[in-house]
Amino acid sequence: MTDLPARRLLLVHAHPDDEVIGTGATMAHYVSAGAHVTLVTCTLGEEGEIHVPDLARLGAAHADQLGGYRLVEWERACTALGVTDHRMLGGPGRYRDSGMMGLPTNQHPRAFWGADLDEAAAHLVEIMREIRPQVMITYDENGFYGHPDHIQAHRVAMRAAELAGPDGPEKIYWTAMPLSVLVDGMEAFRGSESNPFAEVEKPEDLPFGTPDAEIAARIDGTDHYAKKTAAMRAHATQIPDNSWLYGIAGDFGGEFMGVEYYTLVKGERGPASGPHGWESDLFAGIDTGDR
Numbered sequence: 001m002t003d004l005p006a007r008r009l010l011l012v013h014a015h016p017d018d019e020v021i022g023t024g025a026t027m028a029h030y031v032s033a034g035a036h037v038t039l040v041t042c043t044l045g046e047e048g049e050i051h052v053p054d055l056a057r058l059g060a061a062h063a064d065q066l067g068g069y070r071l072v073e074w075e076r077a078c079t080a081l082g083v084t085d086h087r088m089l090g091g092p093g094r095y096r097d098s099g100m101m102g103l104p105t106n107q108h109p110r111a112f113w114g115a116d117l118d119e120a121a122a123h124l125v126e127i128m129r130e131i132r133p134q135v136m137i138t139y140d141e142n143g144f145y146g147h148p149d150h151i152q153a154h155r156v157a158m159r160a161a162e163l164a165g166p167d168g169p170e171k172i173y174w175t176a177m178p179l180s181v182l183v184d185g186m187e188a189f190r191g192s193e194s195n196p197f198a199e200v201e202k203p204e205d206l207p208f209g210t211p212d213a214e215i216a217a218r219i220d221g222t223d224h225y226a227k228k229t230a231a232m233r234a235h236a237t238q239i240p241d242n243s244w245l246y247g248i249a250g251d252f253g254g255e256f257m258g259v260e261y262y263t264l265v266k267g268e269r270g271p272a273s274g275p276h277g278w279e280s281d282l283f284a285g286i287d288t289g290d291r
């Protein structure tokens, strides 16, 4: 791709809907700031739940058409966020949703969990060579919450960044949730009807949560929180109308849904501010003029 904007952001996610849940406000923020945002999603989400009763028979155990339907949800969500460059790793249908850890679906011949790492990374290297992103976002080594496709997305993204050499990203961020925000969220939901933390005694019991001091960036996309909720609504098979995610949006407005946090695992932290010295711009410290 020629004549790309000076700032280029690449995001690597596992399933359709991950892009909005974890990074939707960040994507909308950078699109509206004129950066080129490329979303690479690794599977079609074929093994997902279906929260739209009329579509129940699309599921893997019936017509097995959920992947094709989620592809359309994903395109609609990207439109809501203003993201025009969205790609499936290796093309739609190359890698299949592996299902939750330990399920027989992990062994499906096309399951992403069983993909050859360098072969899958090669598809991403091709995109890096085309786009030359300065910044990449993906998950930590636990895939944020331990899903096999998220862990594999992390491994493929990090391997591709290694193989891409100078065409790879200067800065690499992993999605994260500061413990202080988690504690506030648990307190805010205490006693509410759809409390996702109802069974959780303490934040340390959750597979995610990062000490505030280890967070590197806080991206405030609250101006775009309406786009994020519109994109969430596009993923209706995965995010039902009564989802707690809307509860956060409803009771706490943009602060929780419009702000997203990251750790920095490659590159130098740029100029930062606030009590923790968190960056407010993922491109901070990068000279975007000469790449």
Ligand SMILES: CC(=O)N[C@H]1[C@@H](O[C@@H]2[C@H](O)[C@H](O)[C@@H](O)[C@H](O)[C@H]2O)O[C@H](CO)[C@@H](O)[C@@H]1O
Binding pocket: 015, 016, 017, 018, 021, 045, 046, 047, 048, 049, 097, 098, 099, 100, 147, 238
């Ligand atoms: C956000 C995310 O990664 N969702 C995945 C996940 O979905 C979970 C799965 O359906 C599980 O059975 C549910 O209990 C849980 O509530 C869901 O979040 O795993 C799916 C299967 O791999 C995947 O399609 C979905 O995108």
Ligand SMILES: [Zn+2]
Binding pocket: 014, 015, 018, 147, 150
């Ligand atoms: Zn996912």
